[in-house]
Amino acid sequence: MQSSAYGASLAGGAFDVVHFVKQPQPILRCLSWLFSIVVFATITAEGYINQTKDQDAKCIFNANDSACSYGVGIGVLAFMACVVFLIVDAYFPQISNAKERKVIVLGDLVFSGVWAFLWFICFCFLANQWSKTPDSTEAVAGDAARAIVTFSFFSIITWGLLCFFALERYRQGVNEFEQEYRDPANDQSTPYPPSPYASSGPTGYQQSPFSNNQEQPGEYQPPAY
Numbered sequence: 001m002q003s004s005a006y007g008a009s010l011a012g013g014a015f016d017v018v019h020f021v022k023q024p025q026p027i028l029r030c031l032s033w034l035f036s037i038v039v040f041a042t043i044t045a046e047g048y049i050n051q052t053k054d055q056d057a058k059c060i061f062n063a064n065d066s067a068c069s070y071g072v073g074i075g076v077l078a079f080m081a082c083v084v085f086l087i088v089d090a091y092f093p094q095i096s097n098a099k100e101r102k103v104i105v106l107g108d109l110v111f112s113g114v115w116a117f118l119w120f121i122c123f124c125f126l127a128n129q130w131s132k133t134p135d136s137t138e139a140v141a142g143d144a145a146r147a148i149v150t151f152s153f154f155s156i157i158t159w160g161l162l163c164f165f166a167l168e169r170y171r172q173g174v175n176e177f178e179q180e181y182r183d184p185a186n187d188q189s190t191p192y193p194p195s196p197y198a199s200s201g202p203t204g205y206q207q208s209p210f211s212n213n214q215e216q217p218g219e220y221q222p223p224a225y
Contacts, residue, residue, distance in 0.1 A: 025165050026089055032158040033082035038151045039122075040075030043068050046144035049137065060141040061129035071148060074122050078115055078155065085111075102170075109166035116159035123152040 020026060047068045048057035059068035088104060095101050126149050133145070 020090060023089075025162065026086060028158050028162050028165070029082045029086050029089070032155060032162065033079060033086075035151045035155045035158060036075040036078035036082065039148055039155070040072045040079070042144050042148050043071050043075070046141060047071070047148070049141055060133065060137055060145050061126055062132045062134075063137075064129050067126055067129045071122055071126060071152070074115075074118055078119075078159075081111060081115070105166060105170045109163060109170055112159050112163035112166055116156055116163055119152055119155040119159055123149065123156060126152060 047060055049060055050057050059065045061067040085108060088108075092101065092104065095104070126145075130145050130149060138145075
């Protein structure tokens, strides 16, 4: 019998909150959730400023609205994904179907890898645009812009680690099934089942009805009256 599958105990156990919050993946998801809030909330609140009274508010990253829109989009989607995956992590030990666990782990692996890459693009894009921003904008919104760029970089690390842990969970599950499952047709070490007639007969030795001490043919024995 398996004691675990894809990095979690088999279904049926009680949910342990203390054990759950001490695991690396929930911690990283909470950090990623917090970093995403900092990025999109800061851009929404302080990412647009008026250069002059006659102009509309422009993005603080070199007046490039695409940079701010990209940061907000990535941050909001990462925020929602962290909430969903936290719920899935809490429910994961209650899933008894190994195939469903495999699908969830693969989804986590792919999503975490993609989002680590998208945060890397976000960091490079925002840092590049900030380096081209005029000094007048830097004096007004320098702290907000640096916070956005910094937490974009931190998000690369947290999502990259989430991808790594998802890969380890997937490998662990595959190795467990390879080691513990054996095909009966190919398993030469499995003993043959006992014969169904072994226990039905008498366990002791029965003497043959034809004794070796019988008289040889041809010898006549008169009957006793």
